[in-house]
Amino acid sequence: MPAEPPIEVPRSLAEAFAILAAAPHRPVAGGTDVLVQIAGELGPPPERVIDLWRLDELRGIGLEGDTLALGALTTYTEIRRSAVCLEHLPALVDAAATIGAAQIQNRGTLGGNIANASPAGDSLPVLLAMDAEIVVGGVRGEQTIPARDFWVAYRRTALQPDELVLRVRIPLVARREIRFRKVGTRRAQAISKVVMALAWRSSPGDGGWSDVRVALGSVAATPIRATATEAVLDGAAPTAETAERAAATLAAEIQPIDDVRSTADYRRVVAARVLHRLVRDAGGW
């Protein structure tokens, strides 16, 4: 029987901030990561836990001008059912649909995926590709951290111990396209071997791409952006030559490892091929 750490259950965000200011606590939202770690005795159990589930201030999906804001406690099921997400962020809906089973999607949250900081977190490449900002806060106030600065090392984030993820802000950009592709061991309930989000804006004139984002999971210690590959695609049109150069650049840019799910070589090659396919599909050749 695993250890049961003491749990605080704040009723308001202010109360939660005060608890965190007094002592470090492991935040739990849906519990889909933390409970597995405790029950499976995967590493030392947290000393203290703070249950965020009742903090309704952290729920909700809404438009704020040109920005879409998602509360940290937004579940994957809510993302899948959200008309706003379906219209503006179909890639995020795609990602949410691949995470776990229905039960996990009912409990698992976007904020949890962000704070858990798994390199295989399936929503994270989408956030990176969409230039999302992560709003964090605590007794010392709120601050906004760009997604690309958030995951600093293997399972480590820019969050301070007294801070929580509050919401995610995603700028809605005209003519931006985004694609999502996950490669896993089976068709559902699989941790990814390679996961990729690709975003770009097309010039209405020549069809050239700008603001290209190539974001990946499961190929590095953190979710990453492949900036050298982005540079190859930026300003180019989605031709066969571009796709080949981008795929080759990506294969050289990432440094995946062998693990229990796949091999480094497979990940590197498949990441390149998935990118090649996405560019090919966009180019229609």
Place this chain on the structure above:
Amino acid sequence: MTIRTEPRRVARPLAPGREVTDALVVAPSQTTAGRARGVAPLRREGPEKLTGEAKYADDLVFPGAWYGATIRSTEAHARLLALDRDDGFDWSAVVLVTAADIPGDNVVSLISDDQPVLVPVGGEIQHHAEPLALLAAADRATLRAASHAIRPRTERLVPVFDPLASEHVFAHYEIGAGDVERGFAEAELVLEGTYRVGHQEQLYIENNAMIAVPRDDGGVTVHGSLQCPYYVHKALKRSLRLSDAQARVVQAETGGGFGGKEEYPSILAIHAALLARRCGRRVRMIYDRHEDIAATTKRHPAVVTHRTGIRRDGTLVAQDIDVVMDGGAYCTLTPVVLSRGALHAGGPYRCPNVRIRARATRTNTPPNGAFRGFGAPQTQFAAETHLNRVAETLDLSPLEIRRRNVYRPGDQTPTGQRLRESVAGEEVLERAAEAAEFERLRERTRRARVARGAAGPGATPLATAHDRTATGIGLALAWHGAGFTGSGEVKLASVVSLELTPAGAIRILTASTEMGQGTKTIFPQLVADALGVPYEAVEIAPQDTAFVPDSGPTVASRTAMVVGGLLLQAAARLRGRVEEATGGAFAETYPAWAAVNGPVRIDQRFEPYPGVHFDDETYRGDAYPAYGWAACVATVEVDLDTGEVSVLDVVAADDVGRVIHPVLAEGQVEGGTLQAVGYATIEEMKLEDGRYLNDRLATYLIPTALDAPRITSILVEAPFSGAPHGAKGVGELPMDVGAPAVVAAIHDAVGVWIHDLPATPERILAALGVTARPEEPGREGTAPAVRAATDAADTAREVREPIRAGTDPRPEARTDPLPLRGPQPEGEPDWPSEDDR
């Protein structure tokens, strides 16, 4: 869909010089045809399972029971020097059992006496997760604290992980017919190949579980999840030095077994019983999934090498087959698994010159054991994949090469067994091919390959081709010996009983267990049918050694065939006795007769099937009384970018002798097919230092509902005359054919043969020359950076060598270099194996 086979003329041209014969000898009308059989009554235990009323071991309430835990080794090979106990812990709150506390033999009784119940101090630890000591406590928190307060002190020994290098041989067999060298001399073509398969986990839905209750007579009663009550009974008696009556084994509702609860419950029952005896209380030992996967038995990994001589018309003339299985650290059932694997190694094909050499060796990995198919899926994956490669090299259809070689009545097997009846390989082959439209779809996939080639530049390692996916279709055929191998059934001498009580209850007494496959439904069906009474009129007694006789283990697809046959014989005797006395029909007269003459109990013991003889010493004779036959056509879609495989459709034709319950029989085919799809595509245990790395459900993945193909099951009936009802068993058949059919379909789609199971995307892209080759299945990791993955332990590492340039994966190209050879002159064969890497 059930098809009754009829004796009929075979219109197709057969191999040159062969007579056209009747396909079947026994006509369906010669065996029983009754009211209950062929309809589908509700499962006996179904409503309780559906409503949650069914009591699995962990649902059983035993007030005051303590919790038990196992202290396990964390090394693959070591000497146990001591069990150091933390002095700061209050040891009065727990009981500790070590090897010194075992009253009887420190042996898990099975075939060989090599496996200890607990490793003694001074003894050798032979595998990771081996039991060293046992603990029990009143609550789980104390138990957990105690298990952290005991530390094995060990001296590391050199482990052996390679079954090919291991010098400790558990069993070896050589089976031969004709003269292999002469056969190769006559061959016009010779093809070689090596095939490897890894561990597979049974992944029953309920983990192993056992609860021990001390008895007033000094003995113990265990309640648990198990397949074979009398195996557990025997093991308990020996290790705890108990009499027959002092050891009692009761099967709780059991959530699946697949062979995984054939031998393992014995050691778990002994553990629970030792703790119960030590603390004088009931003790529960319920494994969680992690412990169950880490410690319990798996399907044996195997390396199978084929060298086959063929004529240009596709006729097999020589088969030289070498099988090596990895037994793990202890013998368990390995000799029997190997035996079945060896006997099936040639596949269901006539060949005049055969040599099959098989051995199983010891490695310092957890012991491997029984799993649906029992050695045959491993060797028949190799046989079928190899035959498909033979067909490809001859430019013959996979269907046609099988038509030319499949066993027909009168043919002889490598053990010299003449197949007299119930030979339905051709039948299942034609039924499956016809229902799946095999040749038409194969032509379509061929055209698609051509079109893909014309669509533009092909893929390169880092670039995709025009088409993202390719579809392929594949075929496999297998046989499966019905019941125990060789003289197994004769030695078992199983007994069943049928009771008629004064109150008019008709009760079945057998040790055959229900684990989801339908024992508790088909037995009453068979007996009701034989007595002419309604299905509901027949009861079945609980599987409890205090009540039921030893009707043998519930394994080897023998339950319907052997035990069901005994029940029919017992029922015929009971019916005869009542009808002789009353002069009326049993159904009308038995209540009144039983009230006066009851209780009556009929005991029926197994008698050898007439004309079936096997010599265990020479491996000659009738290896099985009859064979079941299975064919499978699989359609897959391969993602050409990633190598991901979707199995879209499976048509399975299985000859089960006689269908007793069509819904349950189809359920067996569907479940077995899905298990085979998992074996074929994704299920793989990865090892490091003799430890399974993916020993959790998050990392050992099996197909989900979304991964399941559409399955059409065709049940063919070619009855076996030795069993009163003609049944031959169904459970294992689909396991033999699924994997080779899927691998053949992958080849049809992308043009490469995958020699190693599972055919993962990593192996497919490697075979296409796109990526480096991953590790071999079932073997120690050779890659440097394999590590435990609890979630996504992807940390950046040093840049490894750049991507090796591969070959263009042209679907039309054959990937085996020089697979085809003429007959070789005398002396050293000089061809390289295409498996040199």
